[in-house]
Amino acid sequence: MAYWLMKSEPDVFSFDDMVAKTKRGEPEQWHGVRNYTARNNMMEMQLGDLAFFYHSNIGKEIVGIIKVIALAHPDSTAEPNDKGKIVWQCVDVEAVKPLPKPVTLAEVKATPELANLELVRLSRLSVSRVGEDEWKLICKMGGL
DNA sequence: GCCAACGTTGGC
DNA sequence: GCCAACGTTGGC
8 A cells, every 4th residue: 555645726626625525425536637747646546545635835734634546547627639548547535534733844844754755855746655654754743 | 926846848 | 869948836
């Protein structure tokens, strides 16, 4: 089982929106990713993998945990390319739980053990990997 | 609003 | 296949 981090701008789709959707029994299709590295990460996700939900731009903090409930499949919002093929994929996720205490980007940057976190190293990547040790540490920092 | 980092595009 | 120009993301 692997761990991930997925970014969303909260004024577009926040963790609260995510929780509300899960409560209604609706999966969230993580559509709109238009970057190959991010897409490749999604294609490696397995059922039951967990991911941090990060609020970019506004808040700049890890606010909750989500779970992969469907493997990567073609993104219904993507246009086919000139060969008529849809190259963009998305996974489906559901909310698991919020972090009792959100972990801010500033805190992550101030933690030497997290200096190699892809969130910090590759700041523009919207779907990134999180190592097991990093995952555990961030959970602890978040009050879990 | 600015700027750094990085991906993509297009000319050669 | 290289590289300059340009666009986008996201932190500050």
